[in-house]
Amino acid sequence: GATIIDAIDTAWIMSLDDIYTEARNWIANEFHLVGKNVNLPFFETVIRMLGGLVSIYDLTGDDVFAREADKLGKVLISAFDTKTGLPGNSINALKKSFHKFGSVFLAEVGTAQLEFNALSRITKNNTYSEISMGVYPHIRNIGSMGGLYPCHLNLDTPNWASNQLSFGGLGDSFYEYLLKVYLQTGDQALRKMYDDSVDGAVNTLLKQTAG
Numbered sequence: 759g760a761t762i763i764d765a766i767d768t769a770w771i772m773s774l775d776d777i778y779t780e781a782r783n784w785i786a787n788e789f790h791l792v793g794k795n796v797n798l799p800f801f802e803t804v805i806r807m808l809g810g811l812v813s814i815y816d817l818t819g820d821d822v823f824a825r826e827a828d829k830l831g832k833v834l835i836s837a838f839d840t841k842t843g844l845p846g847n848s849i850n851a852l853k854k855s856f857h858k859f860g861s862v863f864l865a866e867v868g869t870a871q872l873e874f875n876a877l878s879r880i881t882k883n884n885t886y887s888e889i890s891m892g893v894y895p896h897i898r899n900i901g902s903m904g905g906l907y908p909c910h911l912n913l914d915t916p917n918w919a920s921n922q923l924s925f926g927g928l929g930d931s932f933y934e935y936l937l938k939v940y941l942q943t944g945d946q947a948l949r950k951m952y953d954d955s956v957d958g959a960v961n962t963l964l965k966q967t968a969g
Contacts (some may be wrong), residue, residue, distance in 0.1 A: 759784070759785075759789055759806055760802070760803075760806050761789075761805050762781045762784055762800040762808075763781075763785060763791055763806065763810035763811060763814075763923025764806040764807070764810045765781070765810075765915040766778060766782065766785070766810060767810065767813045767814045767817055768815050769781060770814060770817055770818065770863050770898070771817070773830075774830050776895075777787075782820070782822065785811075785823065785826055786820060786822045786826075788842075789826055789839060791807075791830070791851055792829045792830055792833055792851055793851065793852055793896045794851050794852055795850065795851070795853070796851050796852070797848045797849070797850050797851075798834075798840035798849050798850075798851055799847070799848055800834065800845050800846065800847060800848060800849055800856075800866060800870075801847075801863075801865065801866045801869060801870075801894075803834060804828075804869070804870045804873050804874075805870075805931075806832060807828055807950055808827060808831060808834060808873045808874075808877065808967035809872070809873045810825075810826050810944065811826055811827035811830065811854060811871035812873055812876040812877055812880060815880060816828060816876070816880075817858075819872070820863075823955065824880050824881065827880065827964060828877065828880075828881050828883075830962055831874065831881075831886055831903050832854075833851050833854055833888075834849060834870075835847055835874070835885070835886055835890070836855070836856065836888055837849040837856045838882070838889045838890065838892070839856060840856060840913055840914070841913070841914045841915070842896060842911075842912070842913060842914065842915070842916055843892050843893070843896055843898065844862055844911060844913055845862070845866065845867055845869045845870065845893075846862070846913065847862055847866065849895045849940040850915040854892070854957070856859075857940070861910040861911060861912060861920070862910070862911050862913050863909060863910060863911075863928045863929070864907055864908065864909050864910070864911065864928060864929045864932045865909075865927075865928055865929055865930060865931045865932050866930070867893050867897075867911060868893060868897070868931070868932035868933075868935050868936070869932060869935050870890050870893075870943060871887075871890045871891055871935060871939045872935060872938055872939055874886040874887055875887045875890070875891070875939065875942055875943065876942075886916075888936070889951045891939075891943075894917060894945075894947065894948065894951070896916065897911075897946070898951070899916065900916055900917065900918060900956065902951075902955075902958070903921070903923060903958070903962075904958045904961060905950070905954035905957050905961075905962075906916055906921060906923045906955055906959065906962060906963075907923075907957075908920050908921055908922055909923070909928035909929045910922065910928070923958075923962060923963065924963075925963060932951065933955050933961070934951040936948050936949075936951050936955065937949075937952045940952060
């Protein structure tokens with residue numbers, strides 16, 4: 759069902775009414791992921807499913823989507839119940855218990871705040887926003903490397919788990935969300951983190967080849 763939820767806003771925008779109605783009815787009547795004994799990948803479930811639900815709610819105002827987003831959000835937010843407050847890699851939809859597989863990626867922990875902030879606005883429950891936004895001060899307290907942040911974090915202790923720096927895979931959407939969440943919230947600390955990261959990319963990652 760991930761593709762149905764991920765794509766329903768596109769169907770609505772493109773006036774594909776039959777596809778939209780079929781998808782809406784599936785979400786309303788057959789989307790029963792919450793409460794099943796399955797492990798959900800935190801990153802993908804947030805950006806595709808939770809993001810899809812809050813997006814289509816904003817477009818339509820249909821309370822079905824707000825209801826399902828809230829149910830899913832209550833499961834996903836449990837992933838932050840770790841020693842550091844960073845989300846685990848995976849969350850069980852029945853037990854609401856997180857799982858970890860070694861370190862967590864920078865992109866995993868920093869690509870959820872847009873969706874949870876939107877969910878707080880929709881549900882008027884600030885818990886989603888407060889918990890997810892706690893990732894940023896944690897990362898700032900660990901410190902950057904010339905404005906950039908390593909791609910791996912320790913889930914149990916406030917330390918980096920590697921020195922790898924990248925604007926590509928493992929880190930890319932963390933930097934994307936810094937700017938987007940700043941635009942969403944007006945949080946100047948996030949704008950500074952973004953600006954510093956751009957300077958860091960130019961100073962650290964940009965290489966000029968001979969000739």
